[in-house]
Amino acid sequence: MKKLEFYIGNTDYDWFIFLKNLRPDEINFWQPGGKTRFHAINIGEPFLFRLGKGINKIAGVGFFSSNSILPIDFAWEVFGEKNGVESLEFFRQKIASYRDPSNPIDKNPNIGCIILTNPVFFEENDWIEIPSWSRSIVQGRKYDMYSDEGNAIWEKVERILEKQKFFEVEKEYKNQLVLDFPEEYPNKKYSEEFLTRARLGQGAFRVMITDAYKRQCAVTGEKTLPVLDAAHIKPYDKSGPHSIRNGILLRTDIHKLFDRGYITITYDYRIEVSRKIKEEFDNGKNYYQFHGKSIITLPQRINDRPSRQFIEWHNQNVYKE
Numbered sequence: 403m404k405k406l407e408f409y410i411g412n413t414d415y416d417w418f419i420f421l422k423n424l425r426p427d428e429i430n431f432w433q434p435g436g437k438t439r440f441h442a443i444n445i446g447e448p449f450l451f452r453l454g455k456g457i458n459k460i461a462g463v464g465f466f467s468s469n470s471i472l473p474i475d476f477a478w479e480v481f482g483e484k485n486g487v488e489s490l491e492f493f494r495q496k497i498a499s500y501r502d503p504s505n506p507i508d509k510n511p512n513i514g515c516i517i518l519t520n521p522v523f524f525e526e527n528d529w530i531e532i533p534s535w536s537r538s539i540v541q542g543r544k545y546d547m548y549s550d551e552g553n554a555i556w557e558k559v560e561r562i563l564e565k566q567k568f569f570e571v572e573k574e575y576k577n578q579l580v581l582d583f584p585e586e587y588p589n590k591k592y593s594e595e596f597l598t599r600a601r602l603g604q605g606a607f608r609v610m611i612t613d614a615y616k617r618q619c620a621v622t623g624e625k626t627l628p629v630l631d632a633a634h635i636k637p638y639d640k641s642g643p644h645s646i647r648n649g650i651l652l653r654t655d656i657h658k659l660f661d662r663g664y665i666t667i668t669y670d671y672r673i674e675v676s677r678k679i680k681e682e683f684d685n686g687k688n689y690y691q692f693h694g695k696s697i698i699t700l701p702q703r704i705n706d707r708p709s710r711q712f713i714e715w716h717n718q719n720v721y722k723e
Contacts (some may be wrong), residue, residue: 408447409448469513619652621697633652
C-alpha cells in the first residue's frame, strides 16, 4: 500500500513574510547548494513551512508539484518574486549568504528548486508548535500521515485549511495534479477534496515541460535554455490546462510559428510545416527542413507525452493547412 507523507522544511522567516504578503498561486522553495534534487515526497503531497530561529512553529503549507536544478537567472525569470525576494540582485545575494565558501556562485550558478502549488500562509495565532523537532535537522523531515505523530500534525494543519476556507472551491478544475489515494486512507477531507484544489501554475508548468523534454527543443534540438519556451498545445486562454500532456518545449521562433498555425505536430509525433509560410512570406527554407520528421525528444514517461485530444484541437483550430 502506498504511504501518504508530508514534509516539514526549515524556512527563512523573511522569505515566508515576503510571500505571505504577496499571496502567490505557486512558489519556489529554493535550496542554495544547487547540487541535489528533492525527492522526499510525491507529487501532490504537502510541504509544510517551519520557522526556525527560536520560533519552531509550522506557519504554512504548499503542495509539491515538481523539483529541478536550475540556473539562478532562469529561476528568477520563471518565478520572479515568487522566489520570496524582491529582485534578482537580492536573490543572488541571499543565495550567496547561505552558500559554503567552497561552492561560490561563479563556479556553480545553479540552485535546487522545489516548486509548490497553492501555498497557504497561516496567521501567527494559528502557527503550530513541533515538540519533537531536533536542532540537528538542517533542511527538513518527512512524516508518515499514518503515524500518530504525523496524523496529529496534519489534523491541526487541516483545521487551519478549513478555517481559511481552502477546501470550499468548485468541484471541477481542468488544471489539477493527479494523486491516487488508498481507499482506506482515513483523512477524507484531504483525499477527496484536495484534488479539486491543487492546480499547476505557469512556473511549475514551464519547469516540468523543460525537464520532461531534457531541456531540448522538440523540433530543432536546440539546447540553449534562454531561447526555449514551454508551449501550450491548446492555449491557456482557450481553457488549455497547465498540464504536461498539453505542453511541448520549443525554440522561441518555433513557438511563435506553432501558436500562429504555421507548424503543428501529428498524432504519431511528426512535424507538419504549413505551405502558408511560403505563400505569405516567400520564405521558410529553414523550417521546411523539419517537415515530416519525428519530434527529436519526447518525455520518457508515455503518460507525459502530448495528448491526442490537444493535438487534435491544435490541428483543427490553429494549424493552417
